[in-house]
Amino acid sequence: MTIASTEPLTRAACEQADAQDPLAGYRSEFALPEGVIYLDGNSLGALPRAAVERGGTVLAEEWGRDLIGSWNKNHWFELPVRIGEKLNRLLGGGDGGCVATDTTSVNLFKALAAALRIQAEDAPERTVIVSERENFPTDLYITEGLIELLGAGHELRLIDAPGELDGALGADVAVVLLTQVNYRTGALWDMVETTRRIHDAGALAVWDLCHSAGAVPISLAGDGADFAVGCTYKYLNGGPGSPAFIWASSRHLGRAVSPLSGWWSHAKPFDMAPGYAPAADARKFLVGTQPILSMATMEVGVDLALSVDQDALRAKSLELTGLFIRLVEERLPGHPLTLITPREERLRGSHVSFRHPEGYAVMKALIDQGVIGDYREPEVLRFGVTPLYLGYADIWDAVETLRRVLDDELWRAPAYQTREAVT
Amino acid sequence: MTIASTEPLTRAACEQADAQDPLAGYRSEFALPEGVIYLDGNSLGALPRAAVERGGTVLAEEWGRDLIGSWNKNHWFELPVRIGEKLNRLLGGGDGGCVATDTTSVNLFKALAAALRIQAEDAPERTVIVSERENFPTDLYITEGLIELLGAGHELRLIDAPGELDGALGADVAVVLLTQVNYRTGALWDMVETTRRIHDAGALAVWDLCHSAGAVPISLAGDGADFAVGCTYKYLNGGPGSPAFIWASSRHLGRAVSPLSGWWSHAKPFDMAPGYAPAADARKFLVGTQPILSMATMEVGVDLALSVDQDALRAKSLELTGLFIRLVEERLPGHPLTLITPREERLRGSHVSFRHPEGYAVMKALIDQGVIGDYREPEVLRFGVTPLYLGYADIWDAVETLRRVLDDELWRAPAYQTREAVT
Known part of the structure; x- marks a missing residue:
């Protein structure tokens, strides 16, 4: 464990954990937009940089140039x-x-x-x-x-x-x-x-x-x-x-x-x-x-x-989901957030969900603040943790943004009240 | 009909027909390799030029930048x-x-x-x-x-x-x-x-x-x-x-x-x-x-x-398949080619097939000469005619290449005798 549950939680401690993260190098394999913390990789994973070139090659060279021959040649x-x-x-x-x-x-x-x-x-x-x-x-x-x-x-x-x-x-x-x-x-x-x-x-x-x-x-x-x-x-x-x-x-x-x-x-x-x-x-x-x-x-x-060590992946996943839960509970008291994800590590996958009575509007406001999670009926805020492209400070920043959305009631804006299809 | 069945068939007549073809402009919408006559669009159609850009946009912008939001936004x-x-x-x-x-x-x-x-x-x-x-x-x-x-x-x-x-x-x-x-x-x-x-x-x-x-x-x-x-x-x-x-x-x-x-x-x-x-x-x-x-x-x-007028498409398709049949029968006599496609226009789709006892080797040799058709069991040489990117002179050149493959027995080369998966 990089961040022990007894340590006080600070952003500096998260940065320290990032500096020691053996999987940190994977972040550069993905093309993520600036200013976004992407917590929806459990719905649509991020774009690997190499996928752009691969797709371009299939289009221009394999389909365009080699045509039907690609079934064998490529x-x-x-x-x-x-x-x-x-x-x-x-x-x-x-x-x-x-x-x-x-x-x-x-x-x-x-x-x-x-x-x-x-x-x-x-x-x-x-x-x-x-x-x-x-x-x-x-x-x-x-x-x-x-x-x-x-x-x-x-x-x-x-x-x-x-x-x-x-x-x-x-x-x-x-x-x-x-x-x-x-x-x-x-x-x-x-x-x-x-x-x-x-x-x-x-x-x-x-x-x-x-x-x-x-x-x-x-x-x-x-x-x-x-x-x-x-x-x-x-x-x-x-x-x-x-x-x-x-x-x-x-x-x-x-x-x-x-x-x-x-x-x-x-x-x-x-x-x-x-x-x-x-x-x-x-x-x-x-x-x-x-x-x-x-x-x-x-x-x-x-x-x-x-290419990833699956045990290292699991260890980081559990640390990040555990960090998310602890941060929400320690730094966002007084808000009607109910954890519906198991606390016990052996019972937890790689995403964290909280119910909130205004979950839909809260998620829309949060997305507008650059923290992309998603919403699931009923009332569920869902945060996917993908250890390949997320770090400890990302989790800190995401929870801080959620705190601002809730403390400042940003979710009350009219634009966040209308439903549209969500994935 | 641009090439009447009574006219003598010449390459010049084909070029003339191309010059008068109302669909000729579509050829430039496709990215086809140089030196190839592609008669396999009935198996895998050619690459529209605009598809390369569209694919790149979906990859880099819609997936990479807009991420999960693309389900609605895009x-x-x-x-x-x-x-x-x-x-x-x-x-x-x-x-x-x-x-x-x-x-x-x-x-x-x-x-x-x-x-x-x-x-x-x-x-x-x-x-x-x-x-x-x-x-x-x-x-x-x-x-x-x-x-x-x-x-x-x-x-x-x-x-x-x-x-x-x-x-x-x-x-x-x-x-x-x-x-x-x-x-x-x-x-x-x-x-x-x-x-x-x-x-x-x-x-x-x-x-x-x-x-x-x-x-x-x-x-x-x-x-x-x-x-x-x-x-x-x-x-x-x-x-x-x-x-x-x-x-x-x-x-x-x-x-x-x-x-x-x-x-x-x-x-x-x-x-x-x-x-x-x-x-x-x-x-x-x-x-x-x-x-x-x-x-x-x-x-x-x-x-x-x-965007294509379907009647104009059909008219050109029938002309090109008819031209292919007539050229093979007039210019390749003496070879064991058996037409298995209906001669009657109302019974014919948009490809032409001939049986040849050495069909597999003939098709491999033909492909190596830049004329891409395909082979189907048993013994069938299949030539797809796609009026959007093929012209009359293409058909002339394709049949002339087939004539050379047969007259010169290019198909006898050992490399053409071994089967591999074909589409």
Whole structure:
């Protein structure tokens, strides 16, 4: 710990911590605007400088000059597999298989369908999917859609708190779908212990890593996960809407069936054979032609993430989120801020959330002051902490700005009262 | 017709036709390499010059500078709908709804599932999907995957020739899935007449426009289509793997259900409500967050396509494909080239294909001579004609190069005998 919880908190102490930060050098890899403290990397990660050049090369040289030849010459064909292999390493996927492709929602559809089918063969009495009511909505929506498409016989069972999981794990449960870090509260599931309980109950574990990949050390194979999906545009800094990933354990990879059996998943796509035969490896989860410009540019962020020591990243992440919580509580007393992120480090991801009755207006005012977090219904101020491009003094300055917004009631300005779409 | 079929064919006549070509100005909108005649725009369209700047702006300014704020400020949220509306105009979609999103394969899954569900409600005895064995394989693979996911009760019935369609349209047929222009032969279905026959038989028509959008005038609403999907990286010049589109007729839009019910299809995605409720319009076909860099850059190609008079485009396309056929047949006699593209204009799309027993090696040799077409199994030399950046003299020069490759047997070189993945 660079800033011990017993030390008095000062900006100078934060600067000192920055000076000793082994990850401080990563800041220069990102192109962040002047005068901004960016606490929304949990929604859209910042731009790696190298991504600008990579994107330009794909446009002008690979597309413009090499044209169709780029599929071979510039290895466009291999991108989903090559980046998938990198993600497999980053996420501790072991002998499992991973590809970069499509969106998290589409990949979740594939993973759930594959898991349900395995259970239908092995334990047909298991027809329930368990998840959390507080899960990111698309996880629940996709599950609903799949259940409806499959016809009668499946059910989505929602728990209202992590403590309800064991009670929900009846003999009728096929799959448990959990997001490792909750998008709103930042609460972190213990993957190894939770997966063990799920397996003990005879169910399969599908993990959504959207808010943990690149922020928390992950060991999918070591922790026993069955399937996993996630996005690359948050802590992996892949760019807006960059392609997502899907991973399957080596226990299921050979047997798993993707219902979205497009030609990229075919064992021999260029034979153009009329009958479908899936690839044996993770390519079976591909569907159609991927957005190469977004995907090639995304690889820059994945490479950066792979270059970072994940334990050092986690240590700094916990220090910064802990600092944020302590600063708010020590320096902003008297304001109606309620911490909804777990204080216990082993239960915390890499963002911090407070409820405030005027959360929406407060966040708009804060953004206008150059501190970019985001707002989530209901009343939640969300602050993402990305250790690659944030330092200790940034956290100090962000909280001081929040103090000014609240002390001076800047959020009361009329311009901050009107809602617009927010991400 | 600029080059009448009675005129003797000379390069000078081609140059004369170029000089009178009302679309000749479009050539300068594209960044094509020197010394290349690009006849593969039916696989990957060429780079519009403006796309380079657009991509750079999205990277450096929208992502790098405006960060998360770009979802509102730079209208990222609206891209799928805004581009979808443009495609709806281009494709004569009328009161139907269109969004740009995902891949053709994924969109086909949505369209087929929606069409089957409508039939399950209206005519549950209809459980067969009719398509062509010669359809692009992913269409058949996706259909197979959906049928398997839905469980027993559906069947894929393949016809071997267009003339077999009526015979296949029994009282058990729910949906007919056809690709308007065949990827291999370039054969064109008459959409209005075929859709009428499909409707007369009580089935719904799902059209795949991959090889026709941007190359052939299309009137989805006027022709009575029920659903349509297609890609944007061929004749729409959207860039490698740029997002695809899905369209539904106004007759079905309100009622259609997408099985991929991700949060972007929700009526109020940012309410983060736990229960799913689809949007009433074409947004219901969205799923997850789209690859913004690829999508924003793609819009440049769509805008170019919208600026072109579709009848003038079609007239030039037919002239160039007709010229190609005539030149090959008049100037390359004695070589084992078999035309597999319809001679009749009303049955021809915008590419020309010949079989040659050594097709693979011939195409590799031709590409090395600067004429880029592509190869498709079995034995097919495929030449895409994109009237926006090709002229009459280009066609002359391409055929002359093919003549040299064949006359001089350049294709016999050992380097051309080894297969690699081709697109």
